[in-house]
Amino acid sequence: MKEYFSNIYTALVTIFIGMKVTLKHLFVPSVTIQYPDVKPELPERERNRLYVNMDDCIGCDQCARACPVSCIQIETTKALPAEDLGKTSNGKKKALWVTGFTIDFSKCCYCQLCVFPCPTDCIYMTDVYEFSEYQRDDLIFDFVTLTPEERQQKRDNLAKFNAEKEAEKLKAAAESKPKIETEQKKDQPKE
Amino acid sequence: MMYDFFVDLFGNTVIAGIASGILMSLLPLFLFILPYALFAVLAERKVSAHMQDRLGPMRIGWHGWNQTIADIIKLIQKEDIVASDTDKPLFNFAPVLVFAGSYAAFAAIPFSSYYIGSEVDLGIFYIIAVTGLVVAGILMAGWASNNKYSLLGSMRSVAQIVSYEIPTMLVVLSLVMVSETMSLHTLSEMQTGYFWNWYIFGGPGFSLTKFLLIPSMLIGFIIIYISTLAEVNRVPFDIPEAESELVAGYHTEYSGMKFAMFFLAEYANMYAVSAIVAALFFGGYQSPVGYLGNLLGVEWLIPIEQFLWFAAKGLFFVFVQMWLRWTLPRLRVDQLMAVSWKYLIPIAFVNLIVIGFITLI
Numbered sequence: 001m002k003e004y005f006s007n008i009y010t011a012l013v014t015i016f017i018g019m020k021v022t023l024k025h026l027f028v029p030s031v032t033i034q035y036p037d038v039k040p041e042l043p044e045r046e047r048n049r050l051y052v053n054m055d056d057c058i059g060c061d062q063c064a065r066a067c068p069v070s071c072i073q074i075e076t077t078k079a080l081p082a083e084d085l086g087k088t089s090n091g092k093k094k095a096l097w098v099t100g101f102t103i104d105f106s107k108c109c110y111c112q113l114c115v116f117p118c119p120t121d122c123i124y125m126t127d128v129y130e131f132s133e134y135q136r137d138d139l140i141f142d143f144v145t146l147t148p149e150e151r152q153q154k155r156d157n158l159a160k161f162n163a164e165k166e167a168e169k170l171k172a173a174a175e176s177k178p179k180i181e182t183e184q185k186k187d188q189p190k191e
Numbered sequence: 192m193m194y195d196f197f198v199d200l201f202g203n204t205v206i207a208g209i210a211s212g213i214l215m216s217l218l219p220l221f222l223f224i225l226p227y228a229l230f231a232v233l234a235e236r237k238v239s240a241h242m243q244d245r246l247g248p249m250r251i252g253w254h255g256w257n258q259t260i261a262d263i264i265k266l267i268q269k270e271d272i273v274a275s276d277t278d279k280p281l282f283n284f285a286p287v288l289v290f291a292g293s294y295a296a297f298a299a300i301p302f303s304s305y306y307i308g309s310e311v312d313l314g315i316f317y318i319i320a321v322t323g324l325v326v327a328g329i330l331m332a333g334w335a336s337n338n339k340y341s342l343l344g345s346m347r348s349v350a351q352i353v354s355y356e357i358p359t360m361l362v363v364l365s366l367v368m369v370s371e372t373m374s375l376h377t378l379s380e381m382q383t384g385y386f387w388n389w390y391i392f393g394g395p396g397f398s399l400t401k402f403l404l405i406p407s408m409l410i411g412f413i414i415i416y417i418s419t420l421a422e423v424n425r426v427p428f429d430i431p432e433a434e435s436e437l438v439a440g441y442h443t444e445y446s447g448m449k450f451a452m453f454f455l456a457e458y459a460n461m462y463a464v465s466a467i468v469a470a471l472f473f474g475g476y477q478s479p480v481g482y483l484g485n486l487l488g489v490e491w492l493i494p495i496e497q498f499l500w501f502a503a504k505g506l507f508f509v510f511v512q513m514w515l516r517w518t519l520p521r522l523r524v525d526q527l528m529a530v531s532w533k534y535l536i537p538i539a540f541v542n543l544i545v546i547g548f549i550t551l552i
């Protein structure tokens with residue numbers, strides 16, 4: 001009998017305690033962030049999508065070599081001696097046209113290992129994390145600032161320059177040592 | 192009732208007849224139950240969200256106030272799926288029966304002194320009887336669905352509703368003994384004046400019986416509130432629908448508008464039981480502090496004020512139901528039966544006898 005009434009008492013009291021707690025929470029400001037409208041504040045050193053500042057890139061390929069998943073592809077073209085590419089913001093001389101710089105974000109593991117070796121600090125993490133795509137190919141980002149025609153032009157310029165240099169060399173060689181000429185010609189395709 | 196009000200207002204019997212006829216038939220459904228259900232569904236989501244420090248629906252309209260309208264539009268567009276092995280006549284009839292049962296209860300609920308769907312002398316008796324249809328509808332839905340979860344849910348629901356009707360009726364009976372009437376309208380009229388005339392405070396008059404009745408009435412109120420909570424399958428008595436155990440209970444197999452009818456019936460029921468509690472113990476449509484209409488000398492304002500008071504009282508108890516829902520965990524089946532048979536019924540019975548003796552004095 002005693003247990004019976006203490007049961008009733010405990011039940012009522014605990015219900016009222018619980019109701020007090022929930023009522024208090026009714027007036028506590030909510031913790032929800034209205035995501036697409038309001039974005040949460042990211043922590044410092046947050047690792048998200050990479051960005052490459054091509055004005056500073058010297059095409060040294062160190063980031064591509066540091067990448068554990070090989071998602072960075074860099075193609076460089078030598079500048080002609082007559083061309084002056086200027087300097088990077090921290091005073092390094094640029095000697096190469098970067099004609100290809102793609103990062104495949106479907107492979108990227110956001111480890112930030114590419115950021116540290118960069119001598120000019122031109123590759124770094126941004127706070128952009130919303131870049132999903134319907135096609136995998138759309139996740140390959142091209143950072144080169146040159147247009148495709150310009151890139152082709154740089155390659156052609158170099159090829160022309162090399163060919164001219166080669167022709168000159170050959171001419172000079174032919175004049176001095178005509179005997180070796182044939183052997184050199186044989187080796188040429190292998191180079 | 193309504194007719195008299197319009198005769199007073201327009202002074203023309205023809206207009207009064209037409210207006211009261213339209214209002215009488217449409218008010219409960221279109222002017223009250225539907226807007227109320229829309230509001231209550233949103234309120235439930237908002238209350239639950241804020242009790243859990245969330246925001247709830249926010250995207251449709253200001254703070255998501257259009258959310259339920261969008262949901263209803265979606266439900267209307269949905270395909271009405273009837274599984275091939277269901278018992279089709281019963282399956283199709285069950286939601287109608289459940290909704291009819293809860294809607295019919297509104298006929299005898301006095302919304303204001305000038306508005307009561309049907310002023311039957313056996314008002315409270317009629318309400319308890321007609322809500323019995325809901326039990327049949329739920330069992331029908333569970334059986335016809337040919338689904339083990341539905342059947343389990345509906346059997347639990349029936350066992351629960353039948354058990355909890357007993358304490359409800361014992362409390363109603365004790366109130367009928369005190370007030371000597373079964374008409375909810377008369378009952379509300381008796382509690383006129385200020386809030387100390389409500390039955391929770393011992394009823395009208397100023398005598399020894401009034402003060403002796405207060406503890407019994409308090410106990411009666413708690414019992415009827417708990418048992419009506421169980422009758423409408425609300426948490427902590429929601430084992431018929433127990434989402435985590437039974438998918439959705441008896442309406443697992445329903446989709447589209449048939450599901451919407453169950454949903455509407457559930458919310459209509461919530462208000463119906465809250466209204467009964469308000470009418471029995473909290474003065475029905477009577478204002479606790481007097482009327483603005485009396486103060487300003489505007490006669491026609493009083494029934495409208497009464498309607499607002501009644502709606503407010505009902506909505507407050509609906510809010511308490513939601514509040515409890517987000518506070519308490521679900522009961523086990525044996526605990527559920529123990530609460531009814533071992534606690535509520537004996538106490539309600541003793542309470543009934545005590546009230547009987549007090550009224551004899």
